[in-house]
Amino acid sequence: xxxxxxxxxxxxxxxxxxxxxxxxxxxxxxxxxxxxxxxxxxxxxxxxxxxxxxxxxxxxxxxxxxxxxxxxxxxxxxxxxxxxxxxxxxxxxxxxxxxxxxxxxxxxxxxxxxxxxx
Amino acid sequence: xxxxxxxxxxxxxxxxxxxxxxxxxxxxxxxxxxxxxxxxxxxxxxxxxxxxxxxxxxxxxxxxxxxxxxxxxxxxxxxxxxxxxxxxxxxxxxxxxxxxxxxxxxxxxx
Numbered sequence: 001x002x003x004x005x006x007x008x009x010x011x012x013x014x015x016x017x018x019x020x021x022x023x024x025x026x027x028x029x030x031x032x033x034x035x036x037x038x039x040x041x042x043x044x045x046x047x048x049x050x051x052x053x054x055x056x057x058x059x060x061x062x063x064x065x066x067x068x069x070x071x072x073x074x075x076x077x078x079x080x081x082x083x084x085x086x087x088x089x090x091x092x093x094x095x096x097x098x099x100x101x102x103x104x105x106x107x108x109x110x111x112x113x114x115x116x117x118x
Numbered sequence: 119x120x121x122x123x124x125x126x127x128x129x130x131x132x133x134x135x136x137x138x139x140x141x142x143x144x145x146x147x148x149x150x151x152x153x154x155x156x157x158x159x160x161x162x163x164x165x166x167x168x169x170x171x172x173x174x175x176x177x178x179x180x181x182x183x184x185x186x187x188x189x190x191x192x193x194x195x196x197x198x199x200x201x202x203x204x205x206x207x208x209x210x211x212x213x214x215x216x217x218x219x220x221x222x223x224x225x226x227x228x
Contacts, residue, residue: 006161034215034216042220043206043218043219043220043221044162044206044218046215046216046217049215091159093161093162107152107164107208107216108164109154109161109162109163110161111160111161112160112161114159
């Protein structure tokens with residue numbers, strides 16, 4: 001089946017530093033990828049939609065200068081949390097949208113990355 | 119009104135019984151509906167998707183969709199302790215996005 005690989009699975013960083021999270025689609029070329037954030041006991045909140053070769057589209061309330069998204073190839077999207085603060089500590093999950101074939105028209109998720117800012 | 123609503127639970131079901139999870143949505147234009155299972159600390163995994171009114175069965179899982187009532191449900195037959203998880207309902211918004219409900223926490227009691 002379709003596989004989305006996300007790294008790192010856990011990261012601890014100091015306040016004020018930047019952290020990069022990578023998301024790779026292993027079996028399919030993903031023209032569109034999504035980044036979600038999930039705080040404990042809450043649902044997934046879409047942060048931004050990442051389109052290959054173009055600028056990401058951010059949801060209302062998400063700071064594009066703080067959460068930098070790069071989708072430079074059909075298999076790789078990265079999320080960089082810049083100048084991280086403790087309130088940015090969360091579970092970050094990438095996903096890609098399948099398009100027909102074996103994956104259908106569904107969204108598949110990476111394993112997620114736990115970010116803790118101390 | 120939230121776009122996708124679920125009862126947060128917890129919903130407790132005895133082992134072997136049928137677990138029924140419900141979801142309502144506000145956008146009448148939604149065409150695609152998904153159920154994801156999320157274990158604590160893990161990423162969501164897709165269980166089923168449904169596009170047409172009626173029932174769709176896959177093993178112990180049955181998804182039910184009623185577009186007129188804007189209602190989608192998931193039935194889990196012969197519930198197992200391993201089914202204990204949070205179940206997320208998701209509905210498409212436009213061609214690209216999925217909007218998620220807050221999830222229902224399900225506990226299967228041995």
